[in-house]
Amino acid sequence: MTTKNPAEECPDAIVIGAGPAGCVAGAYLAKAGLSTLILERERFPRFAIGESLLPYGNDILRDLGVWPEMERRGFVKKFGADFCTGQSERFNRYWFRQALGERYAHTYQVDRASFDSLLLDAARRHGCWTREGVSVSGIREIGRSGVEVDCATLDGGRTFRAKWVVDAGGRRGVAGMSLGIPKIPTRKRRMVALYGHFRNVQRNSGEAAGHTVIVRIKEGWFWLIPLADGVTSVGAVIPPEGLRAAGGDPEAAFGSCVEANVELRTRMDGAVKTMPLRATTDYSWRFRAFASGRVLMAGDAAGFVDPIFSSGVMLAMKSGKLAAEEIVAADESGRVLSPAACRRYTRRVASWMKLYGRVIQAFYERSGFEIFMHPMPVFQIPRSIGYLVGGMMDLSFADHVRIAAFRLVCNLQRILRIAPRIPSVRQVERF
Ligand SMILES: Cc1cc2nc3c(=O)[nH]c(=O)nc-3n(C[C@H](O)[C@H](O)[C@H](O)COP(=O)(O)OP(=O)(O)OC[C@H]3O[C@@H](n4cnc5c(N)ncnc54)[C@H](O)[C@@H]3O)c2cc1C
Structure with a gap:
């Protein structure tokens, strides 16, 4: 497995997307000696939602050499998570140390522009070639020999070729759609997330100051994630009717939920918004299969899990690593992924999603x-x-x-x- 000149533009592997799944997959592929090109639609640093990490993702960050830089960055340390009700009548606190021991006692709350840039730098250090501002519009398997990747935005349309593709391009699921793999809805109900960054949001005291706070309100839930420099990420997840009742105005819908809940009113008293609210629909689904002969899907490109438990980035990193391992093993044997390997990968990643799904259910x-x-x-x-x-x-x-x-x-x-x-x-x- 020699590292080729990128000018050939025919790498061993192409990774679509430079989010956590893509950077991790790319880094492990390049570490194993496969020439790897990451194609990313945006130019970094760029905003992304999903700021609260889980400590079981720390091992991958350590392994890729990202952890020491995270410790230097001034990200807020997260030792656990709090769950409470909007009317403050119930409160439940989890400390990671208690369940997981000292090694996993903390992780970080990150602004994703910085965190994803750190991951992309790590992928480059491990040997990945990267192209930003390149959007993949579709892929095609060419018999058993490789995959073509179409990029509509590059030089008025361009096609790359590789032996392997990891789709880590997020929720659009470009590979799954191109390959015609059916989507399975894993929840019936679609929700809307309204979110932004604020200053002057009241935090917990002591070591719990960095906890994610999840507030269950009557019709949905809020997150409060303390970030560096006194900024807090606050988001509401509500049914679309809540937004419609506010005339489709995200600010009004968000504001009325805050007003109706004493827990939020108290924590947000005097809070100042530092960016306009954003909105995204948040529903849970997954593709029926996450792999075919030369293509694997990782992270949100395989399926989306409701974010209540902040599991998305960790699932993305873990599936990115596993996808790279499957490719390296198949590449060494000189064969495409066997149907058994495709099933094994799909089953493993789907089992993680289902496990969270069972506890997430309880929340709704x-x-x-x-x-x-x-x-x-x-x-x-x-x-x-x-x-x-x-x-x-x-x-x-x-x-x-x-x-x-x-x-x-x-x-x-x-x-x-x-x-x-x-x-x-x-x-x-x-x-
Ligand atoms: C409202 C909300 C709140 C959330 N909160 C949390 C949280 O607190 N903690 C947590 O862990 N997770 C959270 N998540 C989930 C988390 O955001 C995702 O699970 C995680 O970012 C998935 O990582 P990824 O690498 O798979 O995809 P992404 O992070 O989406 O990265 C995909 C990358 O691919 C690029 N891309 C997209 N399309 C193309 C294309 N066609 N060609 C090339 N590049 C492309 C994108 O620009 C992006 O950089 C939240 C999600 C939502 C919707």
Whole structure:
């Protein structure tokens, strides 16, 4: 596997997108000696949402040499996460150290423009070639020999060729769409996220100052993520009807949710917006398969998981690493990915998504949320949930059983009152 001259523009591997999935996939491919070209639509640094990391992603950051720079950058240290209700009648705090030990006691809250640039620099250091401002419009497998990648924005239209492609281009799912792979909705309900950056948002004290705070409101939820320089990322996730009721005005919809909830009103009293609010639809889906002979999908390009547990960046990095490992193994054997390898990759990544899906469900159900906010120390269920809050996904059989038991208790809560009712919380979605 010799590193070719990029002027040949026929690298071993092309990675679409330089987000966390793409940079990690690219770095591991290049580390293994494959000539790798990353094509990125934007010019970095660029804004992205998804600022709260999970400690189980730290290992990849350490392995790629990004961690020491993160420690120097002044990102806010995150030791855990808080979950509460809009009317402040329930509060539940998770410390990573308690569930995961000292090695995973903290991670960081990052502004993604800086964090993604650090990852892209690391991919370059490991040997990736990169082109920014290049948007991939589609891909084609050419028999069993390679893949063509079309870029509409380059020189009025241009095609690259590679042996392997990783689609890490985010939620548009360009590879899955090009290959005609069906999409599976994993949640029925589409939500809208309205978000921005603010100053003067009240923070927790002590080590909890860097915690992500998730506030469950009647019709959805808010996140508050403390960032560096006194900035806080605040976002509301509400059903589209909430936005329509405010005449389609994101500022009005966001403002009325803050006003209606004492927890948010108190924390946001005197807060000043530092950027216009942005809006994005947030729904959960995945492709039926994440791999074919010479193409793998990683991160959001494979599927999107609701962001309540801040799992997106870690899932992106872990799937990016796994995609690179599958390609390196197949490249060494001189063959395309076997159907078994494609299934194995899809099953593994989908199992991570499903695991989060099962706990996320609890958040949107009234009964499930009541149980989540009233963790009973039976069968060590809260410990297994704590693993997921910290991002540990390769759970033991016993932990899987505990998560299943948690789901069972959530269902029982519908008919038996196991945990106290929370009158201020509504069922957002029935599963
Ligand atoms: C409202 C909201 C809040 C969230 N909060 C969190 C959070 O707190 N923590 C967390 O971990 N996750 C969060 N997420 C999820 C997180 O943003 C994503 O899961 C994560 O960014 C996925 O990384 P990725 O590398 O797969 O894709 P992305 O980060 O989307 O990166 C894809 C890259 O590909 C580029 N690209 C796109 N199309 C093309 C193309 N055609 N050609 C070339 N390049 C292309 C893009 O410019 C981008 O740089 C949130 C998501 C949403 C919607």
